[in-house]
Amino acid sequence: MSASLLLAQALNGFQLGVLLFLLSAGLTLVLGIMNFVNLAHGSLFMMGAYFAAAAYGATQSFLLAGVAAIAGTLVLGVLLERVVLARLYERDHLYQVLGTFGAILVFNEVARYTWGQSPVFMNVPEALAGTIPLFGLAYPVYRLAIIAVGLVVGALLYLVIHRTRAGMLIRAGASDAQMLSALGVDTALVSGLVFAVGAALAGLAGLMAGPILTVQPGMGEPILILALVVLITGGIGSIRGAFYGALIVGIADTVGRAFLPGLLREVAERSFAQNAGPALASMLIYLLMAVVLAVRPAGLFPVKHG
Numbered sequence: 001m002s003a004s005l006l007l008a009q010a011l012n013g014f015q016l017g018v019l020l021f022l023l024s025a026g027l028t029l030v031l032g033i034m035n036f037v038n039l040a041h042g043s044l045f046m047m048g049a050y051f052a053a054a055a056y057g058a059t060q061s062f063l064l065a066g067v068a069a070i071a072g073t074l075v076l077g078v079l080l081e082r083v084v085l086a087r088l089y090e091r092d093h094l095y096q097v098l099g100t101f102g103a104i105l106v107f108n109e110v111a112r113y114t115w116g117q118s119p120v121f122m123n124v125p126e127a128l129a130g131t132i133p134l135f136g137l138a139y140p141v142y143r144l145a146i147i148a149v150g151l152v153v154g155a156l157l158y159l160v161i162h163r164t165r166a167g168m169l170i171r172a173g174a175s176d177a178q179m180l181s182a183l184g185v186d187t188a189l190v191s192g193l194v195f196a197v198g199a200a201l202a203g204l205a206g207l208m209a210g211p212i213l214t215v216q217p218g219m220g221e222p223i224l225i226l227a228l229v230v231l232i233t234g235g236i237g238s239i240r241g242a243f244y245g246a247l248i249v250g251i252a253d254t255v256g257r258a259f260l261p262g263l264l265r266e267v268a269e270r271s272f273a274q275n276a277g278p279a280l281a282s283m284l285i286y287l288l289m290a291v292v293l294a295v296r297p298a299g300l301f302p303v304k305h306g
Contacts, residue, residue, distance in 0.1 A: 004137050009258045010251060011134075015143045017250025018150030022205035024227040024234075024242045025157060026198025029170070032237020034191045035177075037093050039100040040080065041227070042220030043107035044199045048073040048206025049215045050111055053122040056210075062125035069207035070200050077199020081192055089191075104221070111217045122210040146208045153204070154243050161239055170194060226253070229285055233292050235299025244301060249285050256284035 027041045048069040055061075055068035080103065088096045124142045131138040161167035172180045173190055181187045213219065226249060234245025261277025268276075292300060 005258075006255075007135055007137055008139070009255050011137075011139060011143070011147075013251030013254030014247065015146050015250070016254055017247035018147050019205060019209055020223070020226055020230050020250055021150055021243050021246035022153060022201055022208065023223060024230040024246055025153070025239060026201035027227055028231050028234075028237055028239065028242045029194045030198050031231065034089070034194065036085065036089065037096045037100065038085070038195075038198075039097060039224065040103035040107065041198065041202055042224030043104050044073050044077060044080075044202035044220070045206045045209070045223060046111060046215075046217070046220035047076055047107060048203030049122075049210045049213070049219065050115055050120065050206075051203065052207040052210045053120045053215045054115070056122050056125075057120075062127070065122075065210075066204075066207050069203040069210075071203075073203025073206070074196050074200040077202075078192065078196050080199075081195040085195075086188075086192075107220075108217045115217075117217065119214045119216040122215060124211040142211060146212075149204070149208060153201070154239075157239050166193075226285070229289050231299075233289050233299060235302035238299070238301045241299055241301030245299070248288070248300075252288055253285050257281045260284065 023041070023045055027038065030036055030038050030041070051072035052065040052069035056065035059065070084099065084103065085096075088099050128142045128145050130141055132141050132144065133139075134144075159167075161170060169180065169185060169190055172185075173187060173194075177187055180190075209223075230242060230245040230249050232245075233249060234241030234243070257278075260281040261273060264277045264280065265273040296302075
């Protein structure tokens with residue numbers, strides 16, 4: 001195991017973690033404040049990637065692709081929340097799961113009907129193509145751009161949540177929504193804004209993932225599962241938990257898949273290692289989540305109420 005390979009996998013894990021944070025930040029706001037189980041969040045990520053790929057293919061402008069992805073998913077999120085999901089706020093979580101699962105099926109069919117069954121590819125923008133020397137390693141510029149965007153978004157979210165009146169209302173809603181409503185705050189408006197911001201963040205994640213993932217129907221489901229692991233590990237409703245949880249999950253998943261099968265071959269028989277190594281690597285983040293829940297049932301960085 002060389003130091004450069006370890007560094008490359010650590011950076012790839014960090015980049016995956018930042019991408020997961022972009023997706024899970026909006027999801028944790030919706031879960032923490034609205035107490036709403038939104039399984040359609042991954043579909044908004046998929047639609048953001050499709051909007052970006054379509055706009056980039058038509059204009060060859062990554063900036064316009066970003067506008068299309070963020071604005072498109074924001075409008076889509078507002079429509080979804082107002083037309084469908086707002087009717088489920090007072091219902092049991094089971095109804096919310098079923099309702100948003102139905103939305104997943106609808107979004108997948110809409111994507112399949114609009115863009116076809118075949119994958120849609122989006123090239124890395126020319127300005128962000130190529131590699132850059134980093135600690136003796138030629139690392140792709142675009143992956144560094146994903147890291148930079150994620151860190152900037154994380155810093156902005158921290159400032160908004162902890163330094164503005166809007167953030168104060170969001171934190172108050174996460175602690176006690178009924179008390180916030182009794183004080184005269186329009187909690188429905190707060191919830192709608194939070195949902196719209198969460199949808200826009202999913203669109204931003206779709207934009208950044210478009211050039212490195214295959215844009216196709218159903219691409220939102222696998223990454224939604226990773227985002228849910230992030231939320232549970234970091235603590236539901238906590239932006240800080242989503243950030244650190246995403247980094248932990250991203251690095252553990254990437255480094256585990258790269259090195260765990262090889263390490264297992266060093267301590268076990270080759271046939272056993274070949275069969276068990278990839279399976280253990282794919283289960284590593286779930287084992288990690290189970291350990292965290294056993295030690296801290298509310299996650300590593302739970303929201304402090306009261």
